Structure formats: C-alpha cells, structure tokens
Amino acid sequence: MKVRLLVQLVCTLLVGASSGSRTGQLQKACRPGFSQNFYTVIVSRDKLHGQGILKDTTLSSECVKFEDCQRSREVGFVSSDPKFSVRPDGTVYAEQEVANLSEPVQFMLTARGLHDPHIWETTVKLALAGHLHPLPLTKISFEEMLSRVWDPQPRVIKFSRRHQRGSSANGLRRQKRDWVIPPINVPENSRGPFPHMLVRIRSDQDKNDGIRYSITGAGADQPPSGIYNIDPISGNMFVTQPLDREEKASFHLRAHAVDMNGNQVENPVDLYIYVIDMNDNRPEFQNQVYNGSVAEGSKPGSSVMQVTATDSDDSTTANGMVRYRILSQIPETPISNMFTINSETGDIVTVAAGLDREKVSQYTVIVQATDMEGTNN
Numbered sequence: 001m002k003v004r005l006l007v008q009l010v011c012t013l014l015v016g017a018s019s020g021s022r023t024g025q026l027q028k029a030c031r032p033g034f035s036q037n038f039y040t041v042i043v044s045r046d047k048l049h050g051q052g053i054l055k056d057t058t059l060s061s062e063c064v065k066f067e068d069c070q071r072s073r074e075v076g077f078v079s080s081d082p083k084f085s086v087r088p089d090g091t092v093y094a095e096q097e098v099a100n101l102s103e104p105v106q107f108m109l110t111a112r113g114l115h116d117p118h119i120w121e122t123t124v125k126l127a128l129a130g131h132l133h134p135l136p137l138t139k140i141s142f143e144e145m146l147s148r149v150w151d152p153q154p155r156v157i158k159f160s161r162r163h164q165r166g167s168s169a170n171g172l173r174r175q176k177r178d179w180v181i182p183p184i185n186v187p188e189n190s191r192g193p194f195p196h197m198l199v200r201i202r203s204d205q206d207k208n209d210g211i212r213y214s215i216t217g218a219g220a221d222q223p224p225s226g227i228y229n230i231d232p233i234s235g236n237m238f239v240t241q242p243l244d245r246e247e248k249a250s251f252h253l254r255a256h257a258v259d260m261n262g263n264q265v266e267n268p269v270d271l272y273i274y275v276i277d278m279n280d281n282r283p284e285f286q287n288q289v290y291n292g293s294v295a296e297g298s299k300p301g302s303s304v305m306q307v308t309a310t311d312s313d314d315s316t317t318a319n320g321m322v323r324y325r326i327l328s329q330i331p332e333t334p335i336s337n338m339f340t341i342n343s344e345t346g347d348i349v350t351v352a353a354g355l356d357r358e359k360v361s362q363y364t365v366i367v368q369a370t371d372m373e374g375t376n377n
C-alpha cells in the first residue's frame with residue numbers, strides 16, 4: 001500500500017502588521033502515568049565511542065516524563081532491555097556497554113509505585129541522529145512488508161532455567177540473569193486472518209502430561225483484554241485482532257506453566273510484543289491558517305514564521321518524517337518566490353528584497369507537509 005499524503009494550509013504573511021496571539025487553556029483531570037505511550041529518543045552522534053556507547057552514557061536528558069499528579073509517589077522504572085534504562089528524572093542512559101547502535105532499538109519501560117500496586121508501561125525507541133532508514137518503504141507492497149515482519153515459522157519459546165545443575169563444586173550454577181527473549185513483532189493493521197499464531201510457548205516438563213499454559217498482562221487477561229490468547233494445552237499463542245501502534249505500541253505479557261493441580265512448574269517468562277509501524281497517518285498542521293509578519297524592507301534571510309505539522313507515525317522511520325515545501329505564493333509580486341521554507345523545520349524566511357507594504361500588504365502562501373521524508377510527491 002502506498003500512502004500519498006498532502007496537507008495544505010494558508011499561511012498569511014501580514015507585511016508590517018503584527019500577528020495576534022491566542023492563548024487557550026484546557027483543564028484536564030490529572031491521571032498518573034507516562035506522558036506518552038511512545039517516546040522517540042534521537043541519540044546524538046557525539047555520544048558514540050567508536051560505533052558503540054559506553055556504560056552509563058546519558059543518551060537523552062529528561063526525555064521520559066512520568067506524571068504523578070503531585071502525589072509524590074516513589075516510582076521506579078524497569079526496562080525490558082538490560083542495555084538501556086531510564087533514571088528517575090526521565091534521563092535515558094546506557095546501563096551496559098553497547099557495541100553498536102546503527103539500527104534503532106526499542107524497549108519497554110515499566111513504572112511501578114513502591115507503595116501501591118499500579119503498573120504503567122510505555123515504549124522507548126532509540127535512534128541515532130541522522131539515521132536514514134534504508135528500507136525503500138514506498139517501493140514495497142503492504143503484503144511484502146507484512147511478510148518481512150511476521151515470523152514465517154512461529155518460534156518456540158522455552159521457559160528459562162533460572163538455576164541449572166552444573167559440574168561446579170557447589171553443584172548449582174546461576175544462569176545469566178539478563179537472559180532476554182527476543183521480542184515478538186506484530187505489524188499494525190494486519191488484515192489477518194485471525195487468530196494469527198505468533199509463537200509457541202513450551203516447557204521441557206511437558207513430557208509429563210497435564211501441563212497447562214496461560215498468559216497474563218495488559219492485552220491478555222487485563223484491559224485491553226483478549227488481544228492475545230493461548231491454547232492451554234499446545235502452548236500456541238495467538239493475536240486475535242488488528243493492532244493500532246498509535247494506540248498501544250507494545251505489550252508486556254507473562255507466560256505461565258502449571259501442572260494439573262495448579263502448581264507452578266516453571267518460572268514465568270516475560271514476553272515483549274512490539275507493534276511495527278505502518279504509514280497510516282498523514283501529517284497534520286496544528287492550525288489551518290498561520291499568521292506571520294515581517295517588516296517591510298526586510299533583508300533577504302529575515303525570519304517570518306514557523307509552521308509545524310505532526311505525524312503520529314514512528315518519527316524514526318520515513319513514515320513519520322515530515323518535510324515542508326511552498327507550493328504557491330499570491331500575489332507573485334515583485335517575484336514569485338519571495339519566501340523559502342526550511343524543509344525540515346518549517347521555518348519560513350524571506351529570500352528576496354522588495355517587501356513594500358504600500359504595494360503588497362499581505363501574501364498568501366500555501367505550504368505542503370508530506371511524510372516519507374517528502375519523497376512521495
């Protein structure tokens with residue numbers, strides 16, 4: 001599916017007149033939780049040490065915001081990726097040395113109150129600044145895209161042995177603690193058919209009859225319930241409906257295995273499911289009409305105004321990268337391109353001299369914002 005997006009707005013440049021400002025306040029009831037369900041962290045290249053990142057490097061300051069509604073609850077963050085985490089002040093940092101960050105990385109972050117049972121979850125995606133997504137997304141079909149994302153053969157996920165019999169003197173050898181199951185990827189807006197099998201959960205104990213599998217967490221037995229389910233006998237786990245990444249970008253479930261009497265036979269295993277972005281949102285300007293002003297007689301290069309369009313798709317990929325361009329200017333006097341726009345920032349500046357209020361007091365400029373880095377024109 002190719003998505004071609006076009007948004008237009010009228011941007012009025014009132015030459016010599018100042019623009020009015022408008023302030024609006026929205027009163028909303030405070031709800032504790034993360035300020036966003038998806039954070040994009042662009043990591044500056046000067047954080048790199050060679051190709052990698054050193055332990056304890058701060059990747060982004062105070063990026064993740066947790067609203068506690070002034071209850072001053074003590075909230076701890078836990079990351080699904082042992083390499084990256086978030087400090088209590090919202091700073092994203094490398095918890096371990098990272099060999100390479102050439103591909104974007106995402107992890108789930110769980111916030112847990114120390115003195116209350118609440119759990120909040122969000123997704124953090126890290127991408128190196130200037131990262132150019134190599135996939136020519138506009139040139140492959142939706143079906144091709146899906147086939148790249150779905151696992152062709154559903155994986156078998158086994159419960160980890162937290163303790164193993166070993167040959168060492170004390171008989172018990174601790175397995176590496178940060179053993180992490182590779183995340184499960186599900187493309188958003190999949191057309192099914194549903195239920196679609198994602199993985200098979202298996203215990204080594206299932207030679208004995210009567211092992212029963214279950215999954216818990218938001219998306220399984222907690223709201224939004226029923227998105228995932230599992231066959232208790234085979235351990236086959238399914239997604240039951242199309243997903244919307246912009247609504248919920250990741251899921252954290254736990255798989256359990258019990259015997260016929262309900263006794264736990266394995267330690268629960270954490271499953272992280274990421275919803276892979278599709279380009280299903282167009283850039284939207286915050287206003288339909290922007291009013292800017294610039295003094296007559298201004299020199300070329302004078303700043304006029306900035307316009308901003310946001311795209312809810314993943315901004316680390318072309319799906320959510322917005323580019324601007326000027327389509328037209330009315331009147332086209334004294335020349336047809338009195339203004340230029342920075343394609344990445346939306347800053348509009350003058351490029352020619354000759355602004356004369358007595359001749360033209362107002363210009364109307366049509367600006368287009370496109371995603372796919374503006375290549376889909």
Ligand SMILES: [Ca+2]
Pocket residue numbers: 188243244245246247280
């Ligand atoms: Ca969506």
Ligand SMILES: [Ca+2]
Pocket residue numbers: 188245246277278279280281312313314
């Ligand atoms: Ca999307």
Ligand SMILES: [Ca+2]
Pocket residue numbers: 279280281282283311312313319320371372
């Ligand atoms: Ca988009």
